[in-house]
Amino acid sequence: MKKILIYLLPVCLLAASCKKFLEETSPDEIRPSSTEDLYAFMISDAYPYAASLEFFSDMLTDDVKSYGMPRNSNGTINTAYSSFYENGKGVFAFDPLELEGSTGTASTALDAWKNYYSRIKGCNIVIDYAAKVKGSDQAKDALRGQALVLRGFYYLKLAQLYCLPYNGAGVQPETALGLPLILTMQVSDEHVGRSTLQATFNQIEKDMVDGAALLKANFTAPTPFRLSHIAAYALLSRFYLYRGMDADMDKVIEYADEVIAERPALTLLKGFVTSNTSLNTVGIYDQTASTEVLWQYGFNSKGISTFMPATGTYTSFHAPYAVSDELRNIYEKGNGTDNKGDLRYALNFAKYTVSGAEFPSRSLKIGLNGTAGDKGIRTGEVYITRAEACARRFKKSGQDADRVQALSNLNTLRLSRYDTRTAAYTPVSFTDADALLRFCTDERRREMSLEEGSRWADIKRQGLSVTHNFIDAEGNSTIYTLPANSPLYALPIPVTAISRNNNLVPNPR
Numbered sequence: 001m002k003k004i005l006i007y008l009l010p011v012c013l014l015a016a017s018c019k020k021f022l023e024e025t026s027p028d029e030i031r032p033s034s035t036e037d038l039y040a041f042m043i044s045d046a047y048p049y050a051a052s053l054e055f056f057s058d059m060l061t062d063d064v065k066s067y068g069m070p071r072n073s074n075g076t077i078n079t080a081y082s083s084f085y086e087n088g089k090g091v092f093a094f095d096p097l098e099l100e101g102s103t104g105t106a107s108t109a110l111d112a113w114k115n116y117y118s119r120i121k122g123c124n125i126v127i128d129y130a131a132k133v134k135g136s137d138q139a140k141d142a143l144r145g146q147a148l149v150l151r152g153f154y155y156l157k158l159a160q161l162y163c164l165p166y167n168g169a170g171v172q173p174e175t176a177l178g179l180p181l182i183l184t185m186q187v188s189d190e191h192v193g194r195s196t197l198q199a200t201f202n203q204i205e206k207d208m209v210d211g212a213a214l215l216k217a218n219f220t221a222p223t224p225f226r227l228s229h230i231a232a233y234a235l236l237s238r239f240y241l242y243r244g245m246d247a248d249m250d251k252v253i254e255y256a257d258e259v260i261a262e263r264p265a266l267t268l269l270k271g272f273v274t275s276n277t278s279l280n281t282v283g284i285y286d287q288t289a290s291t292e293v294l295w296q297y298g299f300n301s302k303g304i305s306t307f308m309p310a311t312g313t314y315t316s317f318h319a320p321y322a323v324s325d326e327l328r329n330i331y332e333k334g335n336g337t338d339n340k341g342d343l344r345y346a347l348n349f350a351k352y353t354v355s356g357a358e359f360p361s362r363s364l365k366i367g368l369n370g371t372a373g374d375k376g377i378r379t380g381e382v383y384i385t386r387a388e389a390c391a392r393r394f395k396k397s398g399q400d401a402d403r404v405q406a407l408s409n410l411n412t413l414r415l416s417r418y419d420t421r422t423a424a425y426t427p428v429s430f431t432d433a434d435a436l437l438r439f440c441t442d443e444r445r446r447e448m449s450l451e452e453g454s455r456w457a458d459i460k461r462q463g464l465s466v467t468h469n470f471i472d473a474e475g476n477s478t479i480y481t482l483p484a485n486s487p488l489y490a491l492p493i494p495v496t497a498i499s500r501n502n503n504l505v506p507n508p509r
Helices: 002-023 035-045 079-092 112-129 137-162 197-218 229-243 248-262 343-348 379-397 400-417 433-447 454-462 495-500
Strands: 064-066 293-297 321-323 349-354 357-363 375-378 466-471 477-482
Touching (some): 035 112, 137 454, 197 229, 229 248, 229 293, 229 375, 229 379, 400 433
Antiparallel strands (some): 064 321, 321 357
């Protein structure tokens, strides 16, 4: 009977737990009594599984292009993709009203605020309840470690959407708007004001550092679908790169060193390709074929069809939005059979032929046959993160050891991505600091394309502008520009959150 109750607990909690626990200022009657119960709850309500948390930020970047609405042979508009066109047009045009959910057809898909805070509530319940349930101290600390890292991860995701970049031009972290920091299950989110950006990032750092220490001492992850201390270190390397202070580069390298020392292997993409096999049956997040997944979560994005049709549903017409020419042109393209080129282009995008031209549509990092999510963190990201940190440190101090280390990371990563079956990979080399850093950021864009909201985070922290040429249903073009260091780097908070919390200060536009 106890086992049956434990198995049923996630189902019950999935329907009522977080809502019931935190609708009021005190928890409702469903209370876990053991570490086994709390673990089951954590899987359903703290981990990001069976949840589409955020998949719209790529639409804000220069990685996506507008193609307008397709037309039939008689010149009339083909309406097969009308919903995708409507859902994406306001986001692609940087329209604050659509981004906040006041207008448009995709308001639910744009409410990442609600999605992430619901998971933060789940984390808080695990953290607070760990001391109250039956079980060993080690089991309790393992639960707390996972929940702390997850909470830091969610707050970092929220900050990348709704806050200005920490090290951005003119940004004063000690006064700039951060996030409401809800750190206990006893506190309702209805009247919590925004902390400063500095306090927000300090809390993210503390959660991840403390959680990583608990994981290292108390938990061995049985699968990459659970957080290990190595995955936590990888997330910390991402955090310090995003925060972006000069001293943070030392931390990026420190944590990346820990990850690579234990998990150095990169997946050789040439192993995914044979001359008689379809390129897109496997992907970098397929754990049966890929050696570098440190943590994996979420849905397979090729099946999420809010802004782009799901892979496999395309007709002979192009969809309204797809991979931009700018992104596809930064790859040295190989087709998987000509023994040359960057296989990331051949493998990572679904491609269709429209009017005789190739039409790359969306990410295939899980592969066509994958069922798990294509989000998380991989060793490949850690290599390029460490390369960029070394390049930034070389630009700052001029120490040649940092240049050598950056090049070593770049070439190690790229060697695993190129087709070397019959042609040797040619290493890259730079002596100029600016050229090296520029190549690192381009390589990051190649490696992290349409993954983890990375490009939006990079646009913000690098202070870049984005220009979108929007093609409307009649074929007319309109240029929309997000200026460098725009106030819209901090996206509008959804109106549903503002209406629920009278202490929640909106972002300026």
